[in-house]
Amino acid sequence: MPSxxxxxxxxxxATFNAPSFKRDFTALAVQNPKKAAAMAGDWRLRLExxxxxxxxxxxxxxxxxxxxxxxxxxxTLTGWLGAKKEHIEEQWFQPTxxxxxxxxxxxxxxAANPTASPADWAKTSPFKExxxxxxxxxxxxxVSLWLVGGTGLVAWFARNTDQGVLARGLATGALTNxxxxxxxxxGRKMFKxxxxxxxxx
Numbered sequence: 145m146p147s148x149x150x151x152x153x154x155x156x157x158a159t160f161n162a163p164s165f166k167r168d169f170t171a172l173a174v175q176n177p178k179k180a181a182a183m184a185g186d187w188r189l190r191l192e193x194x195x196x197x198x199x200x201x202x203x204x205x206x207x208x209x210x211x212x213x214x215x216x217x218x219x220t221l222t223g224w225l226g227a228k229k230e231h232i233e234e235q236w237f238q239p240t241x242x243x244x245x246x247x248x249x250x251x252x253x254x255a256a257n258p259t260a261s262p263a264d265w266a267k268t269s270p271f272k273e274x275x276x277x278x279x280x281x282x283x284x285x286x287v288s289l290w291l292v293g294g295t296g297l298v299a300w301f302a303r304n305t306d307q308g309v310l311a312r313g314l315a316t317g318a319l320t321n322x323x324x325x326x327x328x329x330x331g332r333k334m335f336k337x338x339x340x341x342x343x344x345x
């Protein structure tokens with residue numbers, strides 16, 4: 145014996161009978177052409193609205209997925225580069241002639257500046273005094289800004305194409321990555337400054 149759910153589904157599937165609908169609508173068109181035309185126009189409008197809503201929902205889902213994926217990729221890249229920068233700085237301030245290239249660079253600077261005080265040494269940077277390339281920058285510009293500029297250009301050129309949704313998603317992902325990085329750095333500096341102030345007191 146079929147269940148109530150099965151019966152309900154069967155009844156729901158059977159509500160539209162194509163041959164019967166065609167026969168009834170044809171009769172209506174003969175009897176009242178204006179009413180038939182109005183009904184057809186109304187159904188066409190409903191169909192178009194439903195298709196537009198479905199397309200908008202799909203586009204939104206695709207764009208959100210692109211934003212999330214690109215932001216994850218870009219933030220992973222900038223995070224890795226940021227960690228490398230911190231590693232270089234740590235090694236620079238642990239100078240030894242037998243260490244890695246960053247420790248050797250620090251030792252070389254100290255040997256060339258024997259009269260430098262600890263305070264002078266603390267103010268040095270491996271990227272300035274040491275001449276080491278900052279991994280978070282390209283020709284002096286942060287990599288995250290390059291990503292925004294590059295994806296922004298792609299989005300602009302693809303604005304009227306089918307790939308425009310993906311391009312805008314990439315650009316938005318790059319922008320949110322850059323602003324997130326700026327916010328994170330600002331928060332670090334604020335905390336560091338507050339900690340130094342508390343220590344001085």
